[in-house]
Amino acid sequence: MDDTLTLMAVHAHPDDEVIGTGGLFAKCAEEGIRTVLVTCTNGEQGDGPGGVKPGEPGHDEAAVREQRLAELRDSAAHLGIDHVELLGYHDSGMVGWAGNEAAAAFANVEVDQAAARLVALIERYRPQVIVTYDENGGYGHPDHIQAHRITVAAVERSDIPRKLYHAVVPRERVSELFALMRAAGEAPADLELPPDFGTPEALITSVVDVSPYVEQKRKALEAHASQGENIFLLRLPAEAQRQVFGQEAFVRTVSRVPAADREDDLFDGLR
Numbered sequence: 261m262d263d264t265l266t267l268m269a270v271h272a273h274p275d276d277e278v279i280g281t282g283g284l285f286a287k288c289a290e291e292g293i294r295t296v297l298v299t300c301t302n303g304e305q306g307d308g309p310g311g312v313k314p315g316e317p318g319h320d321e322a323a324v325r326e327q328r329l330a331e332l333r334d335s336a337a338h339l340g341i342d343h344v345e346l347l348g349y350h351d352s353g354m355v356g357w358a359g360n361e362a363a364a365a366f367a368n369v370e371v372d373q374a375a376a377r378l379v380a381l382i383e384r385y386r387p388q389v390i391v392t393y394d395e396n397g398g399y400g401h402p403d404h405i406q407a408h409r410i411t412v413a414a415v416e417r418s419d420i421p422r423k424l425y426h427a428v429v430p431r432e433r434v435s436e437l438f439a440l441m442r443a444a445g446e447a448p449a450d451l452e453l454p455p456d457f458g459t460p461e462a463l464i465t466s467v468v469d470v471s472p473y474v475e476q477k478r479k480a481l482e483a484h485a486s487q488g489e490n491i492f493l494l495r496l497p498a499e500a501q502r503q504v505f506g507q508e509a510f511v512r513t514v515s516r517v518p519a520a521d522r523e524d525d526l527f528d529g530l531r
Contacts, residue, residue, distance in 0.1 A: 265527060266294040268387035269427075270378065270411045272366070272403035273351060274303045274332035275484040279493075280398075280427035281391055282339050282477040283470020283508050284526070289340030290473075293527065296343045296385045297336060298378065300407050301366045303328035305353035306487050314353060327486050334483035338476050345381055347374065352402045360402060367402035374406070375413035382418050389526050390415060391510065394426040399457060415514060422530055424514035425466065431458030433507075440500040446492055464509045466523040471506035478505065 267288045269281045277285065277297050288295050304321040305314050306328055312318045329346070336344050349366035353359030360367065366374075382390075392411040397404025408426075415424050434453055441447035470477070478501065481494060493504060510526065512519060517529040 264294050266387040268296040268390045270298045270392040270407050272300050272407045274328040278480045282480050283473040285339040285341050286473035286476045295341045297341050298345045300347045301349045301351040303351050305351035305359050331484045335480040338480040367406045371409050374410040378414040379417050382420050386420050388422045388530050390421045391425045391427050422516045425510040425512050428459040428509050430509050431460050434458045465512040466510040468508045470508050474505045
């Protein structure tokens with residue numbers, strides 16, 4: 261039996277691996293922990309050249325897919341990710357987009373079917389720790405919610421993972437980010453945090469210091485240059501970027517080993 265310490269993170273699209281888990285990937289890689297990224301969709305509903313959106317003239321899903329998967333490979337290299345596994349499902353697009361209705365869209369795939377494929381990867385890599393999104397997918401994206409569903413189902417079917425975490429954004433830190441964005445001129449003066457966005461600090465079980473890996477996260481995010489909506493973080497002042505990128509927060513939802521109420525290491529109790 262392979263008992264190598266292994267982290268698996270299940271993400272929806274190319275680029276999702278960076279913000280919430282990029283530092284964790286880099287930290288684990290440096291510590292000799294095997295890292296596995298599972299990306300559920302190919303990102304076809306992302307921006308095309310010049311920021312063209314799905315449904316607009318010039319948006320070529322096949323070209324977008326190839327671009328985004330190439331960017332994913334570059335990002336993974338910056339983060340030291342050992343294995344990238346592609347489930348290859350079709351991107352569903354944002355809430356309310358026409359892509360939501362496509363039969364092949366990831367959000368419409370039978371959970372049992374996709375979960376079975378994830379179980380097969382769990383059996384291959386035998387991760388002790390798995391990370392994905394919370395039940396709202398972080399901010400309600402259909403593919404993030406589906407990634408949560410299939411991961412929870414896969415963990416329930418397998419006795420291999422010892423811990424399951426949701427990668428979350430502390431609500432208080434988002435408020436600080438909005439203030440920094442307003443100060444930097446990257447957001448309107450009246451930008452306010454939606455009432456249901458982010459996770460209150462009191463619910464967070466685990467905060468990992470990833471400040472030594474901020475530059476790797478920056479480079480990984482830059483690798484996804486075709487997706488301009490994420491790049492605004494790179495336009496923040498350097499100190500603001502260090503604050504945004506320097507910590508990653510998680511909520512532990514499953515632990516099959518004794519666990520502290522508050523952790524700074526997702527492998528606590530497993531080493």
